[in-house]
Amino acid sequence: MANSGARASTSLDVEKDAGHDYAHLTNDSVRSFSWHDVTVTVKDRQTKQPKKLLSSVSGSVQAGEMLALMGPSGSGKTTLLNVLAHRAKSSSTAECSLCLNGNPTSLNQFRKLSAYVEQEDALVGSLTVKETLYFAAQLALPSSIPKREKMARISSLISAFGLQDQRDTLIGTPIRKGVSGGQKRRVSVAAMLVTSPKVLFLDEPTSGLDSAASLEVMSFVKDIARKYKILVVASIHQPSTTTFELFDKLLLLSKGKTAYNGPISGIYSYFADLGYTMPLYTNPAEFVIHLVNTDFIRDQDEANHRLQVLHTAYEKSAPPTLPAGEDGESSTPVSVYESTGTENALLIPLTLIHRSFIKSYRDFIAYGIRIAMYLALAIMMGTVWLRLAPTQTNIVAFTNSIFFGGAFMSFMAVAYIPAFLEDLHLYQKERLNGLYGPTSFLLANFVIGVPFLFVIAVLFSVVAYWLSNMRPSAEGFWVWTMWLFLDLLAAESLVVLLSSLVPIFVIALAAVAFANGLWMSVNGFMVQPETLNVFWRYVFHYIDYQGYVFRGMMVNEFGKRAYSCGEGCRCMYPSDLEDQCMIDGKAVLAQYGYGTGDVGKYVGYMLIIIAGYRIFGWLVLWLKR
Template identity: 70%
Template sequence: MSTSQSLDVEKDAGTDYAHLTNESVRSFSWEGITVTVKDRYTKQPLEILSGVNGIVKAGEMLALMGPSGSGKTTLLNVLAHRKASGASVQESLHLNGAVTDLKTFRKLSSFVEQEDALVGSLTVRETLYFAARLALPSSVSKSERIARIEALLAAFGLQKQAETLIGTPIRKGVSGGQKRRVSVASQLITSPKILFLDEPTSGLDSSASFEVMNFVRNIAKQYKILAIASIHQPSTSTFDLFDKLLLLSRGKTVYNGAVRGVRDYFASLGHSMPLYMNPAEYILQLVNTDFSRDQEESDDKLAHLHSSWQRSTKAAAATSEIRSCVSDLSACAVLSDLTHDSANKFLIPLTLIHRSFIKSYRDIVAYGIRIAMYMGLAIMMGTVWLRLDPVQSNINAFTNAIFFGGAFMSFMAVAYIPAYLEDLHLYTKERLNGLYGPTAFMIANFIIGIPYLFIIAFLFSVVSYWLGNFRDSAEGFWVWVMWLFLDLVAAESLVVLLSSLIPIFVVALAATAFANGLWMSVNGFMVQPGTLNVFWRYVFHYIDYQAYVFHGMMVNEFGKRSYACETLPDGSCYCMYPSALQDQCMIDGKAVLSSYGYNTGNVGKYVGYMLAITLGYRLFGWLVLYLRKH
């Protein structure tokens, strides 16, 4: 479908998209943007952006270009009110000549990340649906949301792919170019006045790059959106789609003006472009000094380009345009009238739960593979500890099985890390766009896991409990299920905490594995609590959720069961654990518990400890996300 046809379809859809895109945002300007960081080697201040100015008007599309390390991504983040940690930023940003605060600005703008932070198990239509549910105020009716979704599907040529999955590592979905269009469309759902795009053509071929940027250009022109995109070496056809170019090198401006004036400007400086060469490629080669054989000559050439721009009439005209806009406050709209209402904060967790639920049953990586893993573990455990008789020679085997079941159920929670990191990536993008915060994310993440973790605990127990011949009673079975369920909830909460703290897969995996190894060592099985080293006991044992699981499962097995002693060849009886049943050649299971220092009471207290530890992990995870400045 061609772009013109797509836009005609949009008009036919009867959408109010144009009405909702307020055209009163006439300009976005910035002046004197300077970003300074501390050089990691010299420890001296280092400017990565130096006095950058610029202006974009409604309906225009600006390209931020420059070689690697030129500062274009930093500039894009500053313009989008995304501050880099550890950097000193001097800025003067104005919408219609007026200064805006972060909250207002985020309601007026949207940001398309370089990487597509999309839920792979959702369809294209569902992706836009949930974007609308999260971003649009509750005052927007269901029919209006549907109309807007249909309009965007039509405008971006995605109608035929509407019911196609975005795509997961296991299930193929839409193409790379279509993914980029979905990413842009999902940010346009709120009818933003300013659209930021970070490397929107990254990973796409020239044809797909042109396709994506052409859609953005048409949307910007039709609905008077200000579009600013950092872009790396576009093709000639893609480069010509932009209205303006801001070219950077080493954090300083080399050119800032109309794309159509690029060739003449550089020709006036003695750098004439070859007739049939891609102008974007030529100017990037011109300002890139990284691969120069004569570094001194390249530095001199670059310094000349910087100084030439500063002295040019184009630079003076751009500065004059910016300042005239700032001073002409009569032309400025009241920004509070342009912002849209926020979505209902109380409904956001429900929307996140709904989205996560769809992901959980479609994406087998999230829980399907984990269920298969746990079932394999259950079969292995049940057949290794197969139908153990309640005799004293099997007491150690029962104890080992209890430790193995609880500890390795917890350890295998590391399989949740990839799914959580995907959710965390999406959360980071949506938080930066002002859609919701860590509270809604944590609540939804916790609630959606509860039923699946219970199913895992139940299915594991159905196999392993009865095959192993643990205490034969319904009460014993359900108490076993309860402890494994609490074990999994705590283990998954630990994964959430560590993965939030270190959102790198390999590092999070190593940290979680180490933590589980620590909990296994001090949970009371390897070394009984009474003889455990004082340091490990008081620093770690009492906050070890595996310790309470092991304790509770031991009480469940041995608290209400007796075991036959060994009959010696001379007919006498040998009981390895003395108890009141010794004269009956039996061992009271409570004697086994006593050897560990356990008693049969206080089960409720230990359940409370488990809940407190789980809550602690979740609160610390929430705090990490709350304090992290992205």
């Protein structure tokens, strides 16, 4: 993948000050970010008519300033933040003029200059604070930057955000305590700042935090913004008074229109002049939200009249909207780092593999529990079908154990859904920040999963194969293991496809369970292929990966083994060995219509199915760009 995450061409010089490292960032090429007449329209689901989410919203922020986007639920602040960050949804129509230093911006240019911190912390809980920032630097910074400089940036940010004592502490998983909520939020912001962005977007940065933690996080952001001349735009919901006063400007929205746009210090006199005087000892943030929030006012006529007054007053007081290049700023083009397009093509997948590897051996829930679960399943299977003798009375039992081993191993792949959805959430955030695309993500996912699934296949086979007394040979064991490995690869590839298509845990779980139930029904065990309904046979049976696993395991067991007919030599299946009071296993295969010469073909079909699931999974993620 191309290094679309390369950032602005800024210099970061690490200096010594009283024995401590700190970062000195020269960031003088971006002095202002402005937007003019932002209008967003969507199609109303009920009336099917165009509906405006934002109407002619304008504003600006200068280097070193923090602007707060505020408004009640449904006011359009998240929509505006996404438009400003070039993240508008494809289902909406956005008309706007976005300018840096008075010059229009493009998506590629803006992604190299900006960073976006999501409302929810999309962090890998099994990484430490230092490792989180390290992988952020590896993914976002060009490979031409020496590792020493990258580590210097990381150390500077850890120091600047007051995380020195937590640098080697895990972010935290459900069973391993990590950093606090406020510290986790600081890590999220620091991970975005490691690339020295010029514009920083924060979506509800204080969500889920108490007032003390909120003040802590925003104070650090304020210090960083002033020190390094970063432009900060944050959507925020009812901050405390002290947190609110950290901001330089407020853009207040209501029903998609601007109710106030100006300095924080000016809100008192502005609203007082309109007849809305703020009472003493009142949180100013709560006061302005109350003014524009009409959801809980019984007299809707009064509420609508108040909004009309506020919107009209702003329209009269707002400065005229100017075309690009005429907003009072000198139209100096913004210089950005130009990537070669190939310098991180190999580094990014390797970085993702490295990060996933660390997660795989630290995250007990994602991997350790799955191994324990599969081993428990192997012990159960081996002890239920314990030491089956090679007699004709056990042929059905051997067949049942083959079906159970393949079908239920693939069915239990549903346990991978939570871990994949966590990785998918992180991928979506990093892709929106322009770091990498679906190819690198799915390549790393596949590479890190292959050895893990092979270990599971071997461990399961060591227990279940020998306890059940399958064909006693090294060749038979390893062929069984191969089929189990391909089975798991296909099942996990199906999880990747369906979870990418519907990234909601309950729905993905139901979809994968249903698909595996379908494959069990038509794989040729419950109903033999020749008697299977025409629709199910030709539409699903021949693309059923469980069917090819069942065939391969059946050939492995019965293709090179004979079974005793027991007392009286009344053989259930006629074969060439009947005169020896034995049944040739090939006679069992003949009942299913299986031959011994098609194993290579079955393996080929399995590889095609696995590749097909992965390709369709890639296509789903690519289309969701």
